[in-house]
Amino acid sequence: SGVEGTLILxxxxxxxxxxxxxLLTPQPLEQVGLGLAVSVAASLINLGVALVLLRAAKENDSITLEANARHLMTDVWTSAGVLVGVGLVVVTGWLQLDPIVALVVAANIVWSGFHIVRESVKGLMDSALPPKELAIxxxxxxxxxxxxxxxxxxRTRQSGARRFVSVHVLVPGDWTVQQGHILVEQIENEIRAGLANVAVFTHLEPLDDPLSWADVSLDRPHPTTDQPA
Incomplete structure (x- = not known):
């Protein structure tokens, strides 16, 4: 997908x-009718394929499919720019309009390419889940x-299409293991129902044990001599 983004750029x-x-050396347009017909046909085909790929990318959290779709969309935007540019030239007779529209299209394609490269880099590194998923x-x-x-x-992280969630569950100290197990199973199942491709890890702790509150941060302090190890 990083390669796709680079090719787009x-x-x-x-x-x-x-x-x-x-723009510097305007040239008259040639074979406008044939060029527009080919451009429209290619755009419609590429648009259809790109929409299918984008839908599949969203369903599967696949940056590769998204990159392929956006690569096709660059062709669609290019063709759209050709249509607009040629149309403006035909209406106004100002030859510079065609390259100006092309520059606007190029800027849009650059944005798309940078988006793909950025998402590809993120996919190589673990990152926290986005706010929308954290809210779930x-x-x-x-x-x-x-x-x-x-x-x-x-704590949450995402590696590629896979999500990981870890949380400590504090329950009354007089609960049985069975009660705690039923609760964490329910919590894990509800999180899985709200997020796709997620692995949930729960750690059960008693509320009344001071050590239960000692591991909120990543760096847990070492127990002192008067605390159980």
Missing amino acids: IAAGSIAFAAIKR IQEVLESHQENGIEFHAL
């Missing part, structure tokens, strides 16, 4: 270079904050 650079050249997790946890149940040390 190269294509945008080529369009911009050609547009600047035509928070909603699940808040729905269980009753009967003395608390949560802390919520």
Whole structure:
């Protein structure tokens, strides 16, 4: 996908270079009818394929499919720019309008290419889940904050299309293991129902144990001699 993004940027650079050249030395348009017909046909085909790929990319959290779709969309935008530019030239007779529109199209393609490259780099590194997905997790946890149940040390990360959620669940100390197990199973299932491709890890702790509150941060302090190890 990073390669796709780079190719998109190269294509945008080529369009911009050609547009600047035509802007400095305007040339009359040739074989307008045939060129427009081919451009429209190719645009419709590319648009249809791109929309299918974008839908599949969203469903599968695939940056590769998204990159392929956006690559096709660069062709669509290029063709749209050709149509607009040629149309304006035909109406106004001002030859410079065609390369000006081409520069606008190139700028849009550059933005698309940078977006793909940025998302590709993010896919190579772990990152926290976006706010919208964090809100889904928070909603699940808040729905269980009753009967003395608390949560802390919520941590999330995303690696490619895979999501990971870790949270500590604090319950009354007199609960049985079975009660705690039923609760965390319910919490994990509700989070899985709200997020796709997610692995949920819960850690059960008693509310009344001071050590339960000692591991909120990533760097847990070492126990002192008067605390159980």
